[in-house]
Amino acid sequence: MVSRPPLRRSLLWWMLALTAVALAVAGTVSAVALRAYLVERTDDQLRVAGAFAVQRAPALLAGDERGGGLKAVLAPSDYVVEIRDADGTLTRLGGLAGLPAETLLDRWPTGAAGPVTTAGGAYRAVTVHSGDAVILVAFPLAPMRQTLTRLILVEVAAGLLVLVLQGLAGRMLLARGLRPLNRITTTAVAIAAGDPGAVLDRRVPVERAVDDRTEVGRLTLAVNGMLGRIETALAARARSEERLRRFIADASHELRTPLTTIRGYLQVLRQGMVTDADRPEVLRRADAEATRMAKIVEDLLYLARLDTEPALRHEPVDLVVVARDSLSDALAVQPGRPATLDAPRTCPVPGDPDALRQVFANLLANVRMHTPPQTPVRVTVECAAGTARVTVADDGPGVPAALAGQLFDRFSRGDRRGPGSGLGLAIVAEIVAAHEGTVTVDSPPGGGTAVRLTVPAPNS
Template identity: 45%
Template sequence: MSRFAPQTLRGRLVAILLAVAAVGLLTLAAVTYASQRSFLQDRIDQQARDGLPAIGRELDEDLGLDPRSARFPYGRGFRRPGEGPPPASLPPGTYGARVTTTGEVLAAGISSYRGESDAPSLELPDDLQAGQLRTVSIADEPYRIAVDLSRSDANLNVIAVPLAEMNSTLSRLLLVEGIVIVAVLGVLGGIAFLVVRIGLRPLDEMAATADEIRAGDLSRRVEPADDATEVGRLGLALNTMLGGIETAFAGQRQSEERLRQFVADASHELRTPLASIRGYAELFRMGAAQSEADTSTAMRRIEEEARRMGVLVEDLLALARLDETRAVVREPVDVGDLAADAVEDAKATAPDREIRLHVAADDDPIVSADPDQLRQVLANLLRNALVHTPAGTAIEVHAGSAQGPGGRVALSVRDHGPGLPVDDPSTLFERFWRAGGGGRKQGPAGAGLGLAIVAGIVDAHGGTVRAENADGGGARFVVELPAYAEQTVVLRNL
């Protein structure tokens, strides 16, 4: 691009407008000039044709071909003074001549406003012919020549009308047109600059807002933002985009914060069993465990801490798999059968507990789900109930259709223990949350990932999970999933 070309949108718009206006004005000026020139030349041609008969009579008199005697020329139009108006309105300086076919000038004269004058010698073209109408240069001045055949002899009558007045008029017209064009373009350029500047002011404001957003203030929005103008619609689109960007950055910050917290919590959880294992191993290596009982205790504690680390790693892997985008496994699953298997497994783990299963005989709680993940949901909920209630506390498991519209299946695990340890039950499903007087604290309750895994699996299946204090005491955890028939319709529509 040329370095002289306008670089800004405002400059380009004004330049384009001025260019279009200049082309229009120049075209109008050219048409006006050509029309005026044609009009003036036609008028001169008509004057020349109308003046030829009068010039012919005057030249006849001068050559003695007429009874009247006259000196040539008198007044305007080759007339004697006092003989009335001239037969043709010829401009001052019009030449008249009688010329032979060989180019010899027999008589000549020039009209003027001063009365008599001597006709200068003419340097007429040699190729004059009767009926000609042409423009020639005589004595370095342009003339319009008309030629006809004299009726008195076989010679030619020639009239040469000066074009100086016409050229002067056309020159003045060009000057006026140039001044008008320059003035109009100047005024139009000023008005266009102001109008474009006012019209593009919202874009300048948007640019200023964009600079602030680039500096880090993602909450800013551009103005105007409406459907009334093109700039307003651009503002709406930009604000929508900015809203999405702000949401994405906020989500990214939250994800990064959760990741940092997750890594910190995981490191903390892994550090404790690793410290225990290292401590007992050092005791054994240093010979501090001299008796067989001490050695057995050290080995038992190492095994327990290693098992605890294994559970923690498995839970971390389960959460990592939930965060991944994996192929969805869905098949019809009878929640009642899964609940029965989970209850039997829990009874084998805690034979001293009373664990009851309630499934309506006429109910058919079937969902479309990954059966392995639903087994993990039931296992985590039952393990949570066993760990956080006193020994001998009864546990109830219910499976069946959820109350209310929507075609959903409900699965609940209720204990008869002390109830929920927090006022906000949603915090129980955060990662690494554990009971212990205020959040993530070390203790025998585990790593605090079981309920987070439950929430992740249920959410991946399009369901909901909630915790509440049950009537009559204890805590209840309720999972609701879309029933199989409804789930099938949803998948078919995707």
């Protein structure tokens, strides 16, 4: 497996490489442009010098000192002048750089009209005609090449200095810019190395307000948000596991009691310790405990279905009809209890009719089991502003303050030895939650209990 360099080093090297390429391109372009400019300027000077030579040639070529006048005009300079008469006489005049070793006219390309670089590349020259004479004016290219060489050396030195300074500055800027990534890495490594449940409260530290417009800022916010959600999810899972352990323990206890009772009755029957007169009562007690155990199992199965398949039916249901039927069923079980229903003519809500009947049945059964038979019960249904409110209230002894916050927990009962399984209100809470509603209980110190639930009623 090929090892990759760290991100900081890769970014730094790529930045320096791109800068070096940019400097090389800029230097090459500037050198080429300068050379073209110098050649063009030299050609202009050569054309001017050639025109001057043509203009002065008759006077300068006459006399005893052949070419002396032209030499006086051109010198001191770097120009080289060669004059060839019609009879082949050659006159050569050199400036400060002296004369080249070979005659430039002898190597002049045939048909050349403008300034050209002579063979060997040492001179730039132009030829003109004055009568039958050919005049060549040349200028050495060494000064131009020296200028270009000096420029290239300066550019190389400046480029190296720029790369060194950029490397130092880039290293500091990358270290500063990637510091949040190092903190993210440190936090992730710490979480991975330890117990997630113990260290997930850690967050990526920030030195100042995080700028969510930058990539690192958004990454920091995303990582901290992710850690927060993971911590919340793990805490919820821990609470769920704790509730599950308590639920299993409570369920085991609740089922153990009727099972133990049934086994005890069966043993006394098997051993013949019950008289014929007491046998019906023993059988009735065993059947009652079996019925109680069956009710607990049914409630547990119902809660399990709500946990695994919380989505209930959502069809039009009239809460007033459900409340009236449920109150009639409760009075059929306990005819002597005073009961009132305060409700409008209709209150349609989307929901599961069987589940909502279960809610009313559990609330009224809770009243029946925990209040005296003569205690009045009041059922109120209100339907307004897109919400249906149901209140089931009684004037009984109320709920102990220590139990008020646990009424909707599973197997929660004020008296562990009393009637019921402690699952009724838990089922109510689960059904109301599945209908996107809420349920609360109000039990003032003076007595009385009111269970209030609300569910959405968009058609109200």
